Amino acid sequence: MSDEVDNFSIEHDRSGQQFLLRDGDKQIGEINYLAFGEDGKERILYHTGVNKEYEGRGLAGRLAKAALDDTVAEGLTVVPVCPYVRSYLKRHAEYAGHSTPVRPEHLDVVPEEYREQ
Template sequence: MTEITVRHNPARERFDVLVAGNAIGKAAYKSYDGGGSPQRIFYHTVINEEYGGQGLAGKLAAAALDDTVAAGLGIVPVCPYIKKYLAKHPEYAASTAAVTPAHLQFLEDALAARASKA
């Protein structure tokens, strides 16, 4: 298989997975600091269909979560894929926060604000 790279794109609040330099998937998040410790709310992970079944989503999730933990940030798993990944990888448990109504409201407001700018 061609070279696979995962890079953090903080300006767009996401991690991109690239194959031969072409972005073929992402793990999107919103930065959150609701008065406690700073966190990343992961809300969407996707890999282009033609690259499915190659384990790329797992590589993307691992890189995104490792970076989040290394940055001292909490993980808030709203995305179904990230939730599933965390269930299979208990090493992230100490850095994972339960999703609260405040997280969901913040995410809804942030995504609505972004959509209104588009």
């Protein structure tokens, strides 16, 4: 049993369209997204990042789970442009009915550096 205290938290920054991973007061990761569609019913998750010194602790998975759970709870559909999110979805069947394949029009709105397919 570990005595280590877990100071990690995840905050949804709606105005910045991102989920922020924090270690206490320090931001150590994020998932960026864009609302898409006339009705905004699709959420394009296009980038997941965790600071290098925090890699290998399962924090990207915690961040992905929080972003996906929030998206589903809001009745939105996930568009997994981010390779990490696509990989996470393949391992977690509970989200199977809540995502849609990436289409060219999704990629058109994503910042260029994150458009790899």
